[in-house]
Amino acid sequence: MTAKRKTPRRKTDTEGTAPRAAKRATRTTAAKTAGRAAGKTAAKTARPKAKPTLRDVVLDALADMKAVDVKALDVRGLTDITDTMVVASGTSDRHVKSIADRVVQRCKEAGFRPYGMEGERDGEWVLLDLQDVVLHVMLPRIRQFYALEKLWEGGSKAA
Numbered sequence: 001m002t003a004k005r006k007t008p009r010r011k012t013d014t015e016g017t018a019p020r021a022a023k024r025a026t027r028t029t030a031a032k033t034a035g036r037a038a039g040k041t042a043a044k045t046a047r048p049k050a051k052p053t054l055r056d057v058v059l060d061a062l063a064d065m066k067a068v069d070v071k072a073l074d075v076r077g078l079t080d081i082t083d084t085m086v087v088a089s090g091t092s093d094r095h096v097k098s099i100a101d102r103v104v105q106r107c108k109e110a111g112f113r114p115y116g117m118e119g120e121r122d123g124e125w126v127l128l129d130l131q132d133v134v135l136h137v138m139l140p141r142i143r144q145f146y147a148l149e150k151l152w153e154g155g156s157k158a159a
Contacts, residue, residue, distance in 0.1 A: 054112050054133050055084050061106040062088050065099045067137065073152050082134045087148050089140050093123030099137045100126040 052060075055072065062070050067088040075085050090096035097120055104114050107130060116129045125142050128135040136148060 052110060054107070054110075054130055055086075057106050057110045057112065058086055058103055058130065058133050058135060061103040062086070062099065064106075065095075065102045067099050068140070069143075071149055073149070075152050078152060082132060084133045085148070085152055086133060086135045087143065088135070088137050089143050090137055093139065096126055096137050096139060097123045100128055100135070103128060103135060103137075 059070065059072065067090060070086065070088040073085045073087070074083070076083050088099065090099050100117060100120055104117065107114055112130060114128060114130055117126065119126045123139075125136065125138045125146075128137070136143075138146075
């Protein structure tokens with residue numbers, strides 16, 4: 001009689017790899033849980049950011065668009081129509097239009113609704129009414145001619 005040769009038994013997928021897979025799954029699950037817990041702790045301790053004021057949103061948008069000679073005037077004691085008057089210049093009519101459009105875009109993103117915009121078609125002088133802030137964006141020659149800063153100079157600069 002011939003003797004049967006015993007061949008080693010082949011491991012099935014579930015027999016040999018199950019313990020390793022379970023260890024791996026446990027490690028990754030534990031790491032994820034620890035990461036989530038750390039994130040919740042950080043979220044609880046982090047203070048929510050204060051909502052930026054309309055004036056800050058306008059001045060940041062002007063800085064982003066490289067508006068020239070920006071002046072913010074506090075006119076609360078001089079008029080009831082607005083609290084802050086901002087006067088800025090652009091280098092060309094296209095630049096003036098772009099500045100005004102960017103300010104409107106940023107104000108809408110921050111949750112402030114613009115009430116009206118005039119002069120965007122010509123681009124020499126764009127007036128943007130945001131109720132608490134009135135923005136004038138002009139070409140330098142128009143700004144020099146009308147001299148709005150001198151008109152409102154009785155108010156203090158709103159730094």
